[in-house]
Amino acid sequence: MQAFIRETAVAAPLEGRNIDTDQIIPARFLKEDKDKGYGRFLFHDLRFDEYGAEQAGFVLNQPAFRGARILVTDVNFGCGSSREGAAYALAHYGIRAIVAPSFGDIFYNNAMKNGMVPVRLDDAVVARLRAMLADTATAADRNTADDASLCATVDLEHTQITLPDGSTHAFEIDSFWRDCLLQGKDEIGLTQDYMPEIERLEASYAQRMPWLVP
Amino acid sequence: MPERKSETSPRTLFDKVWDSHVVVGRANGPALLYIDRHIIHEGSFHAFADMRRRGLPVRRPRQMFGTPDHYVPTHARDSAGAASPQIGRMIDQFHDNMAWGGIRHFPLHDARQGIVHVMGPEQGITLPGMTLVCSDSHTSTHGALGAIAFGIGQSESAHVMATQTLWQKRPRSLRIVVEGHRAPGVTAKDVILAIIARIGADGAVGHAIEYAGPVIEAMSIEERLTVCNMSVEAGARCGMVAPDDTTFEYLRGRPHAPRGAEWDAAVAYWRSLPTDDGARFDREVRIDGSAIEPMVTWGTSPEDALPIGGAIPDPAAMHDPQRRATAQAALTYMDLAPGTPLNTIPIDFVFIGSCTNSRLDDLRAAAQVLRGRKAVVPGMVVPGSGVVKQAAEAEGLDRVFEDAGLQWLDSGCSMCAAMNGDAVPPYRRCASTSNRNFVGRQGPNARTHLLSPAMAAAAALAGTLTDVRDWIGT
Numbered sequence: 001m002q003a004f005i006r007e008t009a010v011a012a013p014l015e016g017r018n019i020d021t022d023q024i025i026p027a028r029f030l031k032e033d034k035d036k037g038y039g040r041f042l043f044h045d046l047r048f049d050e051y052g053a054e055q056a057g058f059v060l061n062q063p064a065f066r067g068a069r070i071l072v073t074d075v076n077f078g079c080g081s082s083r084e085g086a087a088y089a090l091a092h093y094g095i096r097a098i099v100a101p102s103f104g105d106i107f108y109n110n111a112m113k114n115g116m117v118p119v120r121l122d123d124a125v126v127a128r129l130r131a132m133l134a135d136t137a138t139a140a141d142r143n144t145a146d147d148a149s150l151c152a153t154v155d156l157e158h159t160q161i162t163l164p165d166g167s168t169h170a171f172e173i174d175s176f177w178r179d180c181l182l183q184g185k186d187e188i189g190l191t192q193d194y195m196p197e198i199e200r201l202e203a204s205y206a207q208r209m210p211w212l213v214p
Numbered sequence: 215m216p217e218r219k220s221e222t223s224p225r226t227l228f229d230k231v232w233d234s235h236v237v238v239g240r241a242n243g244p245a246l247l248y249i250d251r252h253i254i255h256e257g258s259f260h261a262f263a264d265m266r267r268r269g270l271p272v273r274r275p276r277q278m279f280g281t282p283d284h285y286v287p288t289h290a291r292d293s294a295g296a297a298s299p300q301i302g303r304m305i306d307q308f309h310d311n312m313a314w315g316g317i318r319h320f321p322l323h324d325a326r327q328g329i330v331h332v333m334g335p336e337q338g339i340t341l342p343g344m345t346l347v348c349s350d351s352h353t354s355t356h357g358a359l360g361a362i363a364f365g366i367g368q369s370e371s372a373h374v375m376a377t378q379t380l381w382q383k384r385p386r387s388l389r390i391v392v393e394g395h396r397a398p399g400v401t402a403k404d405v406i407l408a409i410i411a412r413i414g415a416d417g418a419v420g421h422a423i424e425y426a427g428p429v430i431e432a433m434s435i436e437e438r439l440t441v442c443n444m445s446v447e448a449g450a451r452c453g454m455v456a457p458d459d460t461t462f463e464y465l466r467g468r469p470h471a472p473r474g475a476e477w478d479a480a481v482a483y484w485r486s487l488p489t490d491d492g493a494r495f496d497r498e499v500r501i502d503g504s505a506i507e508p509m510v511t512w513g514t515s516p517e518d519a520l521p522i523g524g525a526i527p528d529p530a531a532m533h534d535p536q537r538r539a540t541a542q543a544a545l546t547y548m549d550l551a552p553g554t555p556l557n558t559i560p561i562d563f564v565f566i567g568s569c570t571n572s573r574l575d576d577l578r579a580a581a582q583v584l585r586g587r588k589a590v591v592p593g594m595v596v597p598g599s600g601v602v603k604q605a606a607e608a609e610g611l612d613r614v615f616e617d618a619g620l621q622w623l624d625s626g627c628s629m630c631a632a633m634n635g636d637a638v639p640p641y642r643r644c645a646s647t648s649n650r651n652f653v654g655r656q657g658p659n660a661r662t663h664l665l666s667p668a669m670a671a672a673a674a675l676a677g678t679l680t681d682v683r684d685w686i687g688t
Contacts (some may be wrong), residue, residue, distance in 0.1 A: 174383060
């Protein structure tokens with residue numbers, strides 16, 4: 001897993017409440033080989049028309065946001081299906097952090113397992129950030145993706161985000177997940193250190209509730 | 215941050231089950247939680263690839279069960295009948311993975327095959343007081359039996375295979391009390407749609423729901439399974455109902471339920487699980503169950519549900535700009551105009567099935583409406599398992615559906631997930647007993663209205679969304 005310490009990148013505003021994982025990756029792509037990359041499936045039916053041509057209006061197709069590595073969206077992002085393909089698609093596309101007032105619980109976990117930082121911020125702050133990004137892109141009719149006025153910095157070490165207007169906002173993430181992300185560390189290896197405790201609980205179940213551990 | 219309560223203070227059902235599964239607790243952050251059962255379907259190939267890459271075995275294969283459901287053909291019972299050779303290979307690969315892991319599984323030709331969330335309770339694999347996971351969001355279904363059951367991703371699935379545990383943050387608690395009594399013609403599906411409409415698609419994010427109150431207590435297990443199934447559509451981590459005599463009667467004698475003295479010990483333990491008097495919930499919502507009417511969705515989120523007597527809402531009247539924009543986009547996708555009475559919306563297709571509504575009682579409810587009548591639109595009836603199919607046929611329900619002009623098929627997720635070739639054509643409108651009306655869920659540009667099996671059957675007869683109470687003379 002790729003470690004995450006700090007990321008400064010163009011942030012793309014994506015409007016819509018309750019954007020579900022079916023929108024992030026339609027079901028028909030979930031049988032594909034992960035090694036060939038899922039980035040091309042990201043928001044497929046929003047990004048492309050039925051003939052495979054880009055839909056000009058979709059935010060990631062706009063010149064200013066093509067290189068976005070931070071996504072700024074609305075409440076309950078990633079609700080619905082548990083498909084980890086949604087996290088693969090975002091990560092393979094190059095997204096490193098997602099900012100929203102709230103996330104679907106399963107997606108929140110899947111995102112972290114794929115090296116992305118889900119940043120929960122106050123609804124009003126996120127709405128202001130989306131508006132700021134959209135207004136900046138429209139006003140300047142920009143063609144370059146690296147413009148500092150569209151960039152945000154997600155600093156996982158200090159658990160804060162800096163917006164294009166220079167304001168900073170703290171966000172919360174459990175220290176356990178934060179440490180895993182900072183070190184790019186996988187949980188399975190870590191959990192195996194607790195095998196004696198796991199075996200002790202299993203032995204206790206075998207005594208008290210044998211039907212749990214056949 | 216919800217705190218772990220001491221074992222002497224009053225605790226909730228969720229507290230008791232969670233606390234007995236904590237391997238390593240932390241004052242702050244996730245706990246290492248023991249997982250009793252892991253159910254698996256053919257979408258699990260990424261997790262198995264991960265295990266093979268790491269060179270890790272399945273640690274406790276006897277605590278896992280598998281069955282293919284998402285991609286399986288409903289017109290055939292072998293992988294050769296799959297919608298494409300690629301899907302056929304996926305189903306074959308699943309069986310290879312089950313053999314590799316030494317995992318008990320029910321393949322297509324086995325009557326026990328079915329939708330994971332129908333199969334688990336039906337086989338007595340799901341028991342009160344358990345923790346159970348599956349890489350499917352509707353795993354919340356199993357909470358109907360008093361288990362903590364939730365959906366996970368592929369990485370978490372590999373973690374469970376390797377360690378039989380998961381790092382999980384303790385969710386906050388939400389009790390939803392449904393008071394009064396259900397009126398005739400009102401089903402469990404209507405109850406859960408009314409709950410989601412009330413609290414919203416994000417209303418229970420980060421929470422474990424306990425459903426309680428007289429309406430829930432009076433429900434059969436099949437009805438409770440329908441309610442808990444859609445907990446995730448309100449954003450909940452899981453949904454639970456306290457185990458009671460209804461639960462024990464349902465489980466007694468099922469193939470994987472305990473037997474003999476072990477059964478007696480289990481029931482004695484299960485009786486200690488219901489929430490103690492005085493236990494505190496982080497939130498509580500009370501709903502008047504007597505006021506719930508047959509429900510139907512109009513938009514592209516399960517929260518967009520209204521009583522069938524209602525009309526399409528007007529986004530212009532919505533105060534919040536984000537809600538207004540989202541509702542407007544939903545109406546454009548659904549091709550519906552504000553003010554249209556719901557019971558005049560014509561439909562093109564009916565789907566009766568899915569982990570929400572494909573059990574025997576669901577099929578009986580639909581058949582009761584259809585018996586001796588003809589559908590005016592095409593439709594599919596897909597039982598939730600081979601066991602359900604056999605039981606339905608023993609009662610002659612297959613004849614009722616076929617005589618009405620609907621297709622009677624083999625079990626699987628079918629048109630709910632639209633991964634197996636069963637899909638609603640573009641721009642067509644489907645009255646569906648499934649759980650998600652998301653954009654493109656039942657096929658690209660397909661339009662979905664969620665409702666109960668009885669309401670779907672009535673819609674098949676009317677050719678429009680309609681109030682089932684006008685068709686069964688309540």
